[in-house]
Amino acid sequence: MIRMLLLLFFVSVAAFTLVSVSPIDPLQANVGQAALGAMSQEQIAKLSEYWGVGIPPVERFFAWAGDFFRGDMGMSLLYRQPVTKVIGVKLVNSLWLMAIAWMLSGIVGFILGILSGIREGSLLDRIIKGYSLVIASTPAFWLALVLLMVFAVWLKVLPIGLSVPIGVEASGVTIADRIQHAILPAITLSITGVANITLHTREKMIEVMESDYVLFAKARGESTYRIVKNHALRNVLLPALTLQFASISEIFGGSVLVEQVFSYPGLGQAAVTAGLGSDVPLLLGITVISAVFVFGGNLIANLLYGVIDPRIRRGGSRA
Amino acid sequence: MKEKKTVLNIRDFSVSFEQYERGFHKTVLPVIRNLDVTVHEGEMVAVVGSSGSGKSLLAHGILGILPYNATMGGEIWYDGELLTPKRQKMLRGNEIVLVPQSIAFLDPLMKIGSQIRKGKKDKASKARLDKIFEGYHLKEEVQGLYPFELSGGMNRRVLVSTALMGNPKLVIADEPTPGLHMDMVRRVMSHFRELADKGAGVLLITHDLEQALEVADRVVVFYAGTTVEDAAASDFQAQETLRHPYSKALWRALPQNGFQFIKGTQPYVKELPDGCPFGPRCEYCTAECQKEIAYREVQGGRVRCVHA
Structure with missing residues (x-):
């Protein structure tokens, strides 16, 4: 718990420092050069106050932190709504996306990794490994653009962006609409996530297949299928689960880029908007929420180890 | 003595590895060559050799679980029939079983x-x-x-x-007692002895001659990938009844026989001499020892030495 508080503190300090030293002038960025020139001194002074331009950064940070501890995350300067509300809406949109991507990449990556690692150097292994390496070195935004071009522009089977159809009332948006809009971004995120999980699982699988206990299982006449089922799966699943929960951070990071490409109004896109528009309360809010998720993922990974691995679960109580 | 059925008969067995060194230069490492062992029903045969002489590969070869870059030569006969990869797959874990060294194999x-x-x-x-x-x-x-x-x-x-x-007819024990207390060793060995007494053939692979002599019926001495002597355990009671100079050297190295050691080390696979691998360390070594040496019967045992 203390660790988490410390983490949140340093993450918010870092984020705040970055925004403070950013060369973006909030007035120019949000009002526009032309409009700013046409304004009176009074108006400019009012705006400066709204964006907190004149106040020293340290003072501003502690003002924010004080409110935050009281449970008030402040008002978003851009959306003119409480930060909690903005984040709430965006988070729901993003969670969809990230949850799908996270599960897909985890399951597909694990299966591919296992298949690949059963026999190192086999044709299947080389294909899967080659594919993973290519994908792992492909930028997510580029992949997003390619998919967008193929499925939305050329084939026209999926929407080109946003999370709901254009020109439809909020009440008229169906679940099917939402799913349709989430498919491309989710697939992009999954594909990039798969490569990482596959390569790690493969590595671990090769290690297991070369272990003494697999050799002995072979000597005892167990078939490859039985060896994978009886020994390999349980030994690979453990590190894979840890990796899976630790990979939440990557999904978060990837979603920022992917949401931008697909104009998907999620947390990632909100973060970009907040950063470019100097919406400090919103940016800090998003940063803290993301940090909580990533921290939570890693925490779950650690705790799971204790629950699943008998050497920790039962070894601890015996010692 | 009643003639017992032969469970395992290994003739001129060899294992070599293909290895790439410095880029694409391929070399073949003959880790085991000229290995001959027989095991009869109810008999416990110990293969004794120092560490790094390739003993475990013998076990893996019999079971057909050598690594993919290993090539096997020679013949393995099991129960009167040639042991093909297909039979190995069928029999391992059931009639032919391996007892590993430690629980790291679980x-x-x-x-x-x-x-x-x-x-x-x-x-x-x-x-x-x-x-x-x-x-x-x-x-x-x-x-x-x-x-x-x-x-x-x-x-x-x-x-x-x-x-x-399974229904073991051949038990292969690969260094089953590493680093164990002598009491413990005896207890473990008694389990294997029991299996042999029930009719199975037991092949004990070990580096510990003393231990082997206590339980085994026969001892096969293994040096640098080659079997140099096949002797009854009782032959080890005196130096004179042994046939190969290396076996004699082993005998002299036993604590009760003076703890003497001979100079030099077992040659590395890449630096094997022609002919007898023990040649360079042997006091009787002659020009003849550098030729191919036959494994011949001498006084009820077998030896691969021209001077015996």
Whole structure:
């Protein structure tokens, strides 16, 4: 718990420092050069106050932190709504996306990794490994653009962006609409996530297949299928689960880029908007929420180890 | 003595590895060459050789679980028939069983009971395991433990138990007692002796001559990948009844015979001399020793030495 508080503190300090030293002038960025020139001194002074331009950064940070501890995350300067509300809406949109991507990449990556690692150097292994390496070195935004071009522009089977159809009332948006809009971004995120999980699982699988206990299982006449089922799966699943929960951070990071490409109004896109528009309360809010998720993922990974691995679960109580 | 059936007969067995060194230059490492061993029913044969002489590969070769870059030569006969890869697959784990050195050969995340049963859950396998455990005075709770929870004493009995799930006619024990106390060694060895007395052939692979002499019927001396002598355990009572200079050197190195050692080390595979691998360290070495040397019968045993 203390660790988490410390983490949140340093993450918010870092984020705040970055925004403070950013060369973006909030007035120019949000009002526009032309409009700013046409304004009176009074108006400019009012705006400066709204964006907190004149106040020293340290003072501003502690003002924010004080409110935050009281449970008030402040008002978003851009959306003119409480930060909690903005984040709430965006988070729901993003969670969809990230949850799908996270599960897909985890399951597909694990299966591919296992298949690949059963026999190192086999044709299947080389294909899967080659594919993973290519994908792992492909930028997510580029992949997003390619998919967008193929499925939305050329084939026209999926929407080109946003999370709901254009020109439809909020009440008229169906679940099917939402799913349709989430498919491309989710697939992009999954594909990039798969490569990482596959390569790690493969590595671990090769290690297991070369272990003494697999050799002995072979000597005892167990078939490859039985060896994978009886020994390999349980030994690979453990590190894979840890990796899976630790990979939440990557999904978060990837979603920022992917949401931008697909104009998907999620947390990632909100973060970009907040950063470019100097919406400090919103940016800090998003940063803290993301940090909580990533921290939570890693925490779950650690705790799971204790629950699943008998050497920790039962070894601890015996010692 | 009644002629016993031969369970295992290995003739001119060899194992070599292909290795790439410095880029694409391929070399072949003959780790084992000219290996001859026979095991009869109810007999315990010890293959004795120092560490790094390739003993474990013999076990893996018989079971057909050598790594993919290894090439096997020679013939292995089992139960009167050539042991083909197909037969190996069929027989391993059932008629031909391996008892590994340590619990590192057990899956750390699988409970002992289901691991020994190879994941099978039928009544027959359960009853069989219960009976085996009873025979080794292992409590039923042990089946629910994970390998890391076993005590040193249980380890060995659990490992031997794995062999009994099939109908072993040939038991291969690969260094079953590394770093164990002598009392413990005797106890483990008695398990193998028991198996032999029940009619199985036991092939004990070890580096410990003293231990081998205590339980084995015959001792095959292994040096740098080659079997140099095949002698009855009783031949080791005196130096004179031994045939090969290396066996004699081993005899002299036993504590009760003066703890003498000979100069030099076992040659590395890449630096093997022509002919007798022991040549460079042998006081009787002559020009003849650098030629191919036949494995011949001498006084009821076999030896690969021109001077014996």
